[in-house]
Amino acid sequence: MNAGLSRGPAGPACEAGATAADVSIVVPCYNERANVRPMVAALSQALAGREWEVIFVDDNSPDGTIDEVRALAEQDGRVRGVLRVGRRGLSSAVIEGVLSSSARIVAVMDGDMQHDESCLGQLIDAVARDGYDIAVGSRHVAGGDNAGLASGWRTFLSDSGIRIVQMILPVRLGDPMSGFFAMRRDLFERTVPRLSGTGFKILLDVFLSAPQRPRVLEVPFVFRPRAAGESKLDVLVLLQFAAMLGDKLCRGFLPIRFIGFGLVGLIGILVNLAVLEIGRRCGTDFATGQWLGTLVAMVTNFWMNNALTYRDRRLRGMRMWLGLGLFMVICAAGAVADVGIARAIFSSDGQWGLASMAGAAIAVVWNYAVSSTLIWRVR
Structure with missing residues (x-):
C-alpha cells in the first residue's frame, strides 16, 4: 500500500519566504505516541537557528502515533508524517523516510528519546562543513556511554x-x-539499491552496502534510558540481524528471505524427526509417525515463516488459516517433486546422498518461490 503523507500548513517552515530544510531528521517509530511532542520540542531547542524538518515514519502503530504527529503537524510545518500500512521494520522505514526528503543532509534517530538530540549539531556540521560522508553518534568512543541500555543482557548482546x-x-x-x-542524502540514495532493508541496523547496512568507502567521524553521546514506551528488541530482531549479515556475506546472491526460509525448513526437519521419535516410543507404526511428523513440521514451518521470514507481511485471522491450507498444498507438491527428482538422479548414478540433496534443494526452491508469490505475495 502507498505511504500516507501529512504535513501541517502552518509553522516556522511554512512562513512566507521560508527556505527549504537543510536537514531532515528521520524518526522511525512504532507505538511512540507519548514521545512525539517531547521530541519535537527537544529538536526545536537543539537545532535553533537551522532550517530543519522532522519526518516521523510510523508503521501503523495501534497507539495512534500518526494521529499525534498529524495533530502537531497542523501547528508546526516542520513536522511531517509517513504512515506505512502492511509494512514493518526500522530499516525499511528509514529508507522510505530518507527518500521522501529533499534536504541535502539527512539524520536518523530513534523515536524513544534515548538518542541525545543536543549532539545533532555536531553530526550535521561534520557532514555539511567538514566534508565527512557520515557522522555517527557513538557510545563507544571517549565521552560516549551506553548506560541507557535496559539490562545487562542487552549490553551483552550489543557488545557482542x-x-x-x-x-x-x-x-x-x-x-x-x-x-x-x-549523512549526505545523495550517498544514501546511491546506496539504496544495495541495501537489504531488513532488521533494525540501518547504519550497518549502509556501511556494508555503500558503493565507495565513506569518510566517517564518530561523535560521542550518552545513550539515555527510555522515558516512555517499551523496547522493540526481541529474538526476531536478533534473527533479522543474523540474516542481514548473511545476505552481505553472500553479496546478495541469496535473498534474505530465502536464507530465512531455508533455516526454517531445517528446523522443520528437526521437528519432523522429533515427532517421529515420540511416535516410535509410543508404539506408532512408521508410516503413521511419518505422516504426523510431516503434518506438524508443515504447521511449524508455516508459523515460523509467517512470524519471521515474512514478518513484514504477516497474515492474521482468516487469511492466516487460508494461507496455512495453501502452504500445505504447496509443500505437498514440493514433496512430490523432491521424490521424483531424487528417484531420477538415483536411477542414473545410484548415489543416495546426491539424489536426496538434489531433490531437497528443488523442493526448497519450489516451496519458497510459490509461497512468496501466492501466500505472502512478495513483489
Whole structure:
C-alpha cells in the first residue's frame, strides 16, 4: 500500500519566504505516541537557528502515533508524517523516510528519546562543513556511554554484535550498531539499491552496502534510558540481524528471505524427526509417525515463516488459516517433486546422498518461490 503523507500548513517552515530544510531528521517509530511532542520540542531547542524538518515514519502503530504527529503537524510545518500500512521494520522505514526528503543532509534517530538530540549539531556540521560522508553518534568512543541500555543482557548482546561486525566492516568504527547518525542524502540514495532493508541496523547496512568507502567521524553521546514506551528488541530482531549479515556475506546472491526460509525448513526437519521419535516410543507404526511428523513440521514451518521470514507481511485471522491450507498444498507438491527428482538422479548414478540433496534443494526452491508469490505475495 502507498505511504500516507501529512504535513501541517502552518509553522516556522511554512512562513512566507521560508527556505527549504537543510536537514531532515528521520524518526522511525512504532507505538511512540507519548514521545512525539517531547521530541519535537527537544529538536526545536537543539537545532535553533537551522532550517530543519522532522519526518516521523510510523508503521501503523495501534497507539495512534500518526494521529499525534498529524495533530502537531497542523501547528508546526516542520513536522511531517509517513504512515506505512502492511509494512514493518526500522530499516525499511528509514529508507522510505530518507527518500521522501529533499534536504541535502539527512539524520536518523530513534523515536524513544534515548538518542541525545543536543549532539545533532555536531553530526550535521561534520557532514555539511567538514566534508565527512557520515557522522555517527557513538557510545563507544571517549565521552560516549551506553548506560541507557535496559539490562545487562542487552549490553551483552550489543557488545557482542559490535565485535562480530567490526571483523567485516570496510572502515574502522567503534559503534557500527548505532542508530544515531547523519549523512549526505545523495550517498544514501546511491546506496539504496544495495541495501537489504531488513532488521533494525540501518547504519550497518549502509556501511556494508555503500558503493565507495565513506569518510566517517564518530561523535560521542550518552545513550539515555527510555522515558516512555517499551523496547522493540526481541529474538526476531536478533534473527533479522543474523540474516542481514548473511545476505552481505553472500553479496546478495541469496535473498534474505530465502536464507530465512531455508533455516526454517531445517528446523522443520528437526521437528519432523522429533515427532517421529515420540511416535516410535509410543508404539506408532512408521508410516503413521511419518505422516504426523510431516503434518506438524508443515504447521511449524508455516508459523515460523509467517512470524519471521515474512514478518513484514504477516497474515492474521482468516487469511492466516487460508494461507496455512495453501502452504500445505504447496509443500505437498514440493514433496512430490523432491521424490521424483531424487528417484531420477538415483536411477542414473545410484548415489543416495546426491539424489536426496538434489531433490531437497528443488523442493526448497519450489516451496519458497510459490509461497512468496501466492501466500505472502512478495513483489
